[in-house]
Amino acid sequence: MAHTSTPYERFKTLLEETMNHLKLTLEERKPFLEPQHIHRKELTLTRDDGSSATFPAFRVQYNNARGPYKGGIRYHPLADEDEVKALAALMAIKTAVVGIPFGGAKGGIQCDPKALSKRELQDLSRAYVRAFKDHLSPDIDVPAPDVNTNPDIMAWMRDEYEKITRTYAPALITGKPLSYGGSLGRDTATARGGFFILQEFVNLEGKDADDLRVVIQGFGNAGANMAHLLHNAGYTVIGLSDSHGGIYSEEGLDPVRIEKYKHRTGSITGEYCEGSVCDIDKMKMDNVRTVTNEELLELPCDILIPAALDNVITEKNAGRIRAKYILELANGPTTPEADAALRKKGVTLIPDVLMNAGGVTVSYFEWTQGRSGEQWTAEYVDNELKRIMLDAFRAVRKEVSRSGLTYRQAAFVLGVRRMLEAMHARGWISDATAIAAGSRGRRRSFR
Ligand code: NAD
Numbered sequence: 001m002a003h004t005s006t007p008y009e010r011f012k013t014l015l016e017e018t019m020n021h022l023k024l025t026l027e028e029r030k031p032f033l034e035p036q037h038i039h040r041k042e043l044t045l046t047r048d049d050g051s052s053a054t055f056p057a058f059r060v061q062y063n064n065a066r067g068p069y070k071g072g073i074r075y076h077p078l079a080d081e082d083e084v085k086a087l088a089a090l091m092a093i094k095t096a097v098v099g100i101p102f103g104g105a106k107g108g109i110q111c112d113p114k115a116l117s118k119r120e121l122q123d124l125s126r127a128y129v130r131a132f133k134d135h136l137s138p139d140i141d142v143p144a145p146d147v148n149t150n151p152d153i154m155a156w157m158r159d160e161y162e163k164i165t166r167t168y169a170p171a172l173i174t175g176k177p178l179s180y181g182g183s184l185g186r187d188t189a190t191a192r193g194g195f196f197i198l199q200e201f202v203n204l205e206g207k208d209a210d211d212l213r214v215v216i217q218g219f220g221n222a223g224a225n226m227a228h229l230l231h232n233a234g235y236t237v238i239g240l241s242d243s244h245g246g247i248y249s250e251e252g253l254d255p256v257r258i259e260k261y262k263h264r265t266g267s268i269t270g271e272y273c274e275g276s277v278c279d280i281d282k283m284k285m286d287n288v289r290t291v292t293n294e295e296l297l298e299l300p301c302d303i304l305i306p307a308a309l310d311n312v313i314t315e316k317n318a319g320r321i322r323a324k325y326i327l328e329l330a331n332g333p334t335t336p337e338a339d340a341a342l343r344k345k346g347v348t349l350i351p352d353v354l355m356n357a358g359g360v361t362v363s364y365f366e367w368t369q370g371r372s373g374e375q376w377t378a379e380y381v382d383n384e385l386k387r388i389m390l391d392a393f394r395a396v397r398k399e400v401s402r403s404g405l406t407y408r409q410a411a412f413v414l415g416v417r418r419m420l421e422a423m424h425a426r427g428w429i430s431d432a433t434a435i436a437a438g439s440r441g442r443r444r445s446f447r
Helices: 009-022 026-033 080-096 118-135 151-167 189-204 222-232 255-265 280-286 294-295 334-343 358-372 378-404 409-425
Strands: 038-044 052-063 069-076 104-110 141-145 212-216 237-240 247-250 287-292 303-306 326-329 347-349
Touching: 009 026, 009 080, 009 334, 009 409, 026 409, 038 080, 038 118, 052 069, 052 118, 052 141, 069 080, 069 189, 069 358, 080 378, 080 409, 104 118, 118 151, 118 326, 141 151, 141 212, 141 358, 189 222, 189 347, 189 358, 189 378, 189 409, 212 222, 212 294, 222 237, 222 255, 237 255, 237 294, 247 294, 287 294, 294 409, 334 347, 347 409, 358 378, 378 409
Parallel strands: 069 104, 069 141, 212 237, 212 303, 303 326, 326 347
Antiparallel strands: 038 052, 052 104, 237 247, 247 287
16 A cells, blocks of 8 residues: 555545545546645734734635535644645545535644633634635535634634624534534534444444443543443443543443543543652552553453544554454544554454544534524434434445445445535536446455
8 A cells, every 4th residue: 555644645545445446537536636625824813912923724625515515623733734634525525424415624723722812712713714704604614613622712703703794693603602502412422423333333243332341542522422421331441541641440440430530630540640650559459550542552452442633543553453343533543554454454443434423413403403593402413313323324334245345445435426426416527427336336446
């Protein structure tokens, strides 16, 4: 497999394989190769000390064949155009896989939000909306939170947009606070959506929750909510981590207790260690040991759930992974090289574009509520989320059984095919021989 280095190159590797598998014509391939629009701006911020600072900002609109562009805005020192491009493309595949009427986009500001005061953060967020206002609207491009952005930021952004455009626009942006147009169930949607898939997968594999040991990397929105759901459903959560490191117990960890530790000490390991000095007796008493994040991924377990960062399972550690199943709640945790190595080892992996699509699915519910003025109950949100996630999982699994593809390959085939069908329906692709992906016969072009 070719060496891939940047996030967009990694996306392209999988895309090329998918397009070969579907035998797309040159004309059909073209709209997938690059985003439809890349918007770049420099945002200027007056700092609290009176000085002025500028920050590169992006909005990448990959494809809107199936509906308005949709995707979060990330604040991070390393957020750059290539990363935002890759995330925008993955969003388009994801919305197609779960069959919601959106395209794919992503935004980013290259900044360290932890170094900004709340006033500065608000001004920067409002500046983002002023810079990109012509490209955003409930019918054109609908942003949402991503890494280091939250409901407060979404509220400031909606407010800024409504002020500038003198409109009422609750459907402009999703992930808003409940008091200002948010949806019930959005806060736990990503973990819940993944949990529905995991339960279905475990049933189909003929396994029992009681017999399964789970390790989760990341104890934030996605990881912590998943840990609670799994613990309550009878799974044994044996390993958990955050950015400071992890803990492991063969007997199982109680996520409620761990959450209290984290709250009290600022980290999962803080109850046992201060820096590198650890209380061995206390660890022995609780039957836990601390592990690094690298060690955590290599623990013997049945299910490994990366729920923190991208690029954590690579060709370097894939050979040492001992999980039987990997379920990707994080975006892009596994490199294509690691994917191939894991497949050889017989590890089954459920990919990000399916596994973590619960977040964007409930964002779609929020957008729908914003447009209609309705307020859905938590129960209705949960039932609809379950229906959509299970439909998507079954469609991907059908492709797996039919073509012998991995779940990631099958999800990409499904997503690309649905996008292509929309592009044909809209007359964007003129090739008369095109589409008929199903009637072209199958070709094993994935490695
Ligand atoms: P978050 O900021 O709430 O939590 C991230 C967690 O990862 C924190 O516990 C943090 O301590 C931990 N972490 C950071 N660096 C780490 C490291 N080096 N090793 C181990 N852990 C580390 O973020 P989140 O919303 O839970 O998102 C996590 C992942 O899930 C991201 O890849 C994100 O793109 C993806 N995701 C989230 C959502 C959502 O709705 N929250 C939706 C789709 C995808």
